[in-house]
Amino acid sequence: MPLISLARKVIRRPRYAATALFRTALSRPYPAPEAREFIADRMRAVDEAFNGLTGATANGKAFGHGGVRVPHAELLWRLVRDMKPDRVVETGVCNGVSSAVILEAMARNGHGELVSIDLPEFAEPERNTVTFWEGKGGAVVPPGRSSGWLVPDDRRDRWRLVLARAQDVLADELMAGADIFIHDSEHSHANQLFEFRAGWKALRPGGVLVATDINWSTAFDDFCREVNPRRQFVDHSCALAFKP
Numbered sequence: 001m002p003l004i005s006l007a008r009k010v011i012r013r014p015r016y017a018a019t020a021l022f023r024t025a026l027s028r029p030y031p032a033p034e035a036r037e038f039i040a041d042r043m044r045a046v047d048e049a050f051n052g053l054t055g056a057t058a059n060g061k062a063f064g065h066g067g068v069r070v071p072h073a074e075l076l077w078r079l080v081r082d083m084k085p086d087r088v089v090e091t092g093v094c095n096g097v098s099s100a101v102i103l104e105a106m107a108r109n110g111h112g113e114l115v116s117i118d119l120p121e122f123a124e125p126e127r128n129t130v131t132f133w134e135g136k137g138g139a140v141v142p143p144g145r146s147s148g149w150l151v152p153d154d155r156r157d158r159w160r161l162v163l164a165r166a167q168d169v170l171a172d173e174l175m176a177g178a179d180i181f182i183h184d185s186e187h188s189h190a191n192q193l194f195e196f197r198a199g200w201k202a203l204r205p206g207g208v209l210v211a212t213d214i215n216w217s218t219a220f221d222d223f224c225r226e227v228n229p230r231r232q233f234v235d236h237s238c239a240l241a242f243k244p
Contacts, residue, residue: 016215020236027233035077035101039070042100042150049095049142055123057138058131063123066139067097068184072212072238076182079208080105085112085179089202091166091195092184093118094139096148103155115173117162117185120147130165133186135216166195174202182210192219200227200241209241 046065055063068076080088080102088106093099093116106112122128123140141147148161162169166185174181181199183192192211196219199209209229214220215237224231229241 020215023233023236023239027235029071030075030078030234032074032077032081035074035105036070038104039073039077039097039101042097043067043070045150046095046097049145053123053142057121057136057140058125058128059134059136061136061138063140064138065142066094066137068101068212071234073097073101075234075238076101076210077105079180079210080112081109083179083208084109087113087115087176087178088180088182089115089117089173089178089199090182090184091117091170092182092186093148093161094120095141095145096150098182098184099148099159099161100151100155103151103159106158107155113158113160115160115162116148117164117166117169117173118147119163119165119185133188133191135188136186167191170195170198174198177204178202179204179207180210181207182212184212187213187216189217189219189222192217193223196220196223196241197226200229200243203243205243207243209243211239211241213237214239 046067050065053063076098088102090098099114099116102114106114119130120141121132123142147163151159162173181203183195183199185191196209196211203209211220220239232240234240
């Protein structure tokens with residue numbers, strides 16, 4: 001876990017320090033050395049697309065690619081390769097680093113389906129037709145690109161992309177169940193808690209809930225008080241909950 005990132009979070013929210021230290025002390029990495037070349041390739045592609053791109057979102061946040069951090073990408077790879085899930089459901093795609101990693105791992109397994117739910121913000125304002133959560137950061141899809149553009153064409157046969165708000169479609173998409181559920185969309189307390197509850201209910205026995213950006217609100221702690229799952233912190237901002 002980058003200490004600079006944690007330090008910035010603690011400076012902005014001093015009372016978060018104890019929580020961050022507790023989570024960090026109990027955390028463990030999920031390394032996937034065999035995935036690093038693929039992850040680096042996707043990271044280079046997104047960096048190139050954003051090179052020289054300037055501007056701000058409707059909320060006034062500087063444009064960024066919002067890409068998943070490398071340790072979290074390795075975590076997703078490790079889970080998919082080890083669990084060999086039939087079905088993974090994720091919320092939040094944007095440029096598609098996490099989706100690409102999951103689908104590449106599934107391709108190497110020769111098995112699995114990914115359902116991704118996303119309502120992206122575009123760098124071109126005329127392409128945005130909805131109002132985004134006021135707390136949203138600067139993650140955007142660059143000009144001329146679409147949601148999940150980082151997913152290679154030859155890895156899309158296992159993928160279904162649903163362009164909608166998670167609150168509107170998640171219940172329907174989870175009716176078929178899931179072996180892994182990943183939250184990485186709107187990080188408001190209300191939406192995180194909604195997604196954690198919905199994803200947990202839909203998980204099959206032995207399934208895993210991946211909760212990212214848990215440092216944005218107290219939703220993960222509130223959820224854990226409700227269901228008391230076995231959990232594992234990956235770092236101060238990401239945790240797993242295991243369904244019995």
